Amino acid sequence: MHLRHGGIIPDIARDLHSSSVEPVVSETLQQARVTMDDIAAIAVTLKPGLPLSLVVGMKYAKHLARKYNKPIIPIHHMEAHALVARMQHNIEFPYLTLLISGGHCLLAVVEDVIQFKLLGESIDMAPGEMFDKVARRMKLRNIPEFAQMCGGQAVEVAGSRATNPHLFKLPLPLADYKDCNFSFNGLKTSVLLHLHRKEKEHQITADKLIPEVNDLCAAMLMATSRHLVHRTQRAMEFCQQNNLIPDSKKQLIVSGGVACNNYIFNALSLLCHEFNYQIYRPTPKLCTDNGVMIAWNGLEKWRRGLDIVTDLNTLDIEGN
Ligand code: KG4
Numbered sequence: 001m002h003l004r005h006g007g008i009i010p011d012i013a014r015d016l017h018s019s020s021v022e023p024v025v026s027e028t029l030q031q032a033r034v035t036m037d038d039i040a041a042i043a044v045t046l047k048p049g050l051p052l053s054l055v056v057g058m059k060y061a062k063h064l065a066r067k068y069n070k071p072i073i074p075i076h077h078m079e080a081h082a083l084v085a086r087m088q089h090n091i092e093f094p095y096l097t098l099l100i101s102g103g104h105c106l107l108a109v110v111e112d113v114i115q116f117k118l119l120g121e122s123i124d125m126a127p128g129e130m131f132d133k134v135a136r137r138m139k140l141r142n143i144p145e146f147a148q149m150c151g152g153q154a155v156e157v158a159g160s161r162a163t164n165p166h167l168f169k170l171p172l173p174l175a176d177y178k179d180c181n182f183s184f185n186g187l188k189t190s191v192l193l194h195l196h197r198k199e200k201e202h203q204i205t206a207d208k209l210i211p212e213v214n215d216l217c218a219a220m221l222m223a224t225s226r227h228l229v230h231r232t233q234r235a236m237e238f239c240q241q242n243n244l245i246p247d248s249k250k251q252l253i254v255s256g257g258v259a260c261n262n263y264i265f266n267a268l269s270l271l272c273h274e275f276n277y278q279i280y281r282p283t284p285k286l287c288t289d290n291g292v293m294i295a296w297n298g299l300e301k302w303r304r305g306l307d308i309v310t311d312l313n314t315l316d317i318e319g320n
């Protein structure tokens with residue numbers, strides 16, 4: 001639905017949430033062969049995200065909580081991305097996490113279930129947002145096999161078909177800054193300038209793509225990876241200098257939709273090899289937004305008796 005509209009329209013997202021939330025919950029209970037009696041508590045995302053969609057989830061969670069007399073466990077969307085790898089791998093605290101998605105880009109030390117030390121974040125846009133915007137501008141969806149893919153995935157597949165991945169030169173963002181922040185705006189502008197130049201050169205009109213589209217996607221993947229690796233290396237050095245992660249626990253967890261990208265993951269794996277870090281990422285279904293990671297975060301809090309809310313009136317959506 002969102003692909004058809006060329007992006008997420010908040011009103012449409014809210015309506016889809018409203019019509020889906022009840023059937024999704026009841027089908028899930030049915031498939032898992034459990035009833036509400038087997039459920040201890042209800043975990044629900046309160047932030048960050050589109051407020052219109054978050055409200056739908058919160059209201060439904062409150063409705064269930066009142067009807068079945070259950071407590072609610074509020075969840076932070078990004079914390080859930082950072083924790084879900086613990087469901088699939090034996091990863092102990094503390095660890096370094098790189099969260100890369102359509103709305104966020106951040107590096108943090110996960111010290112415990114509710115203890116996060118933010119090391120850096122994007123000062124403008126997120127990498128997934130850049131991929132989605134550039135893919136749209138490149139008209140990648142006009143290639144039938146890309147029609148059902150999100151922008152990031154389309155860029156990854158197109159880039160893997162490059163014949164000259166070094167044709168386009170792109171800058172390394174924030175190269176002179178010794179912090180852990182990110183920036184993707186300049187990269188996006190550089191890609192769009194190359195695209196515009198090639199469109200003029202080939203006198204491209206309407207629905208046509210530039211012949212070098214694969215090479216441009218490869219250049220963007222390479223530049224994005226270099227930037228992510230550069231900042232993650234900075235975070236590893238910072239952790240070392242400040243004793244934030246002991247030598248025995250050097251682990252990097254990469255998550256969020258963009259973590260599905262194998263090119264980016266392989267680049268980060270090389271860095272980890274160099275710095276003696278173990279690298280993990282959840283399976284693709286758990287990297288992109290999903291309900292399982294919210295439930296898992298709820299379970300992690302439940303086991304420790306954290307954030308279990310019985311006074312439902314105290315819960316509200318704070319926006320982003
Ligand atoms: O985490 P997510 O599902 O939603 C947000 O919280 O934003 O991430 C969605 C983002 C989209 O921008 C999408 O283009 C990107 O993840 N994405 C990818 C890939 N698969 C999804 N980006 C690069 N390569 C991929 N294979």
Ligand code: ZN
Binds near residue numbers: 081257288
């Ligand atoms: Zn997300």
